[in-house]
Amino acid sequence: MRLLIQLLLFFVTLSTINAQITFGVKGGGSIATVNDTPTLANITQTGNVSALTGGVFFEFGEGFAALRPEVLLQQRGYDYTLADIDSSFLEQFNYLDIPLTLRLRLGKPKFRLYLEGGASLGIVLEGVRRASADGNTVETDLLSSGLSGQTTGESRGYDLMGVVGGGLELKLGPGRLSIGGRYNVDLNDLYDFKDQSAPPNWQEVKWRSFDFTVGYGITLNFL
Numbered sequence: 001m002r003l004l005i006q007l008l009l010f011f012v013t014l015s016t017i018n019a020q021i022t023f024g025v026k027g028g029g030s031i032a033t034v035n036d037t038p039t040l041a042n043i044t045q046t047g048n049v050s051a052l053t054g055g056v057f058f059e060f061g062e063g064f065a066a067l068r069p070e071v072l073l074q075q076r077g078y079d080y081t082l083a084d085i086d087s088s089f090l091e092q093f094n095y096l097d098i099p100l101t102l103r104l105r106l107g108k109p110k111f112r113l114y115l116e117g118g119a120s121l122g123i124v125l126e127g128v129r130r131a132s133a134d135g136n137t138v139e140t141d142l143l144s145s146g147l148s149g150q151t152t153g154e155s156r157g158y159d160l161m162g163v164v165g166g167g168l169e170l171k172l173g174p175g176r177l178s179i180g181g182r183y184n185v186d187l188n189d190l191y192d193f194k195d196q197s198a199p200p201n202w203q204e205v206k207w208r209s210f211d212f213t214v215g216y217g218i219t220l221n222f223l
Contacts, residue, residue: 020062024175024217027054032076032209034190049092051075053211062219065104072097074122076207087133091142095122099163110171120184122159156192161185161207175218182211 033048055072077092101118127142167180186206 020219020221022059022062022066022176022217022219024057024059024178024215025055026057026070026072026178026213026215027052028211028213029053030074030076030209030211032207033078035203035206035208047079049077049079049090051077051092053097053213055097057215057217059103059217061103063105065102068099068101068103068116068118070097070099070101072099074211076209085133087131090130090132092128092130093124093142094126095159096125097122101163101165105169112169113166114169114178114180115166116180116182117162117164119187120159120161120163122161124157124159156188156190159190159207160187162187165211172216175216178213178215178217180213182213184209184211 030051030053031048032051033046051074053072053074055070057068057070060067074095074097075092076095077090079088079090081088097120099118099120101116103114103116105112105114107113129140129142131138131140161184163182163184165180165182167178170177170179185208188206190205190207
């Protein structure tokens with residue numbers, strides 16, 4: 001994270017010299033799941049959950065390399081079923097995500113391919129568990145109640161993810177249209193057990209998600 005901050009300061013300095021900053025908006029969809037579920041019961045099936053993502057971005061650098069901080073509203077969730085229980089469970093979290101990626105471009109300005117990588121800090125805004133059975137649904141606030149049936153595990157409140165992706169950029173009108181995908185992998189457990197140990201045989205709960213977005217940015221010239 002310290003290295004990312006240093007890179008951000010470096011590119012901000014360059015953008016000040018060049019007096020060019022690209023500002024844009026983006027939006028699209030996300031498919032997420034976890035490597036394991038926060039329960040010790042017998043899980044018979046774990047599924048993906050589709051959701052929405054969108055927000056704004058800034059870009060420092062017009063050539064081969066550019067630093068790209070973003071501010072996004074992001075939903076991530078997963079569902080699962082348990083053996084011997086005729087019901088389904090869905091857990092969904094809303095995040096304020098702040099990705100910081102380094103984008104490398106190949107090609108001419110009118111049509112360029114790009115690769116990017118970096119990290120993203122997500123701040124949990126809301127978390128709910130929905131249990132459905134016999135046409136009835138019960139919701140539990142995961143931020144206040146933690147893990148139902150466990151000890152005192154609670155949502156960590158933040159999420160740190162590694163980000164890799166790629167796509168293409170097209171010159172369109174006064175700005176650039178960007179179409180791309182990202183794979184996000186969690187670097188920390190979704191749940192925190194504070195000062196005590198996790199339950200025996202606990203498997204860390206980590207997000208795995210893929211985002212597909214379309215964005216449009218316009219470069220602002222200040223000189």
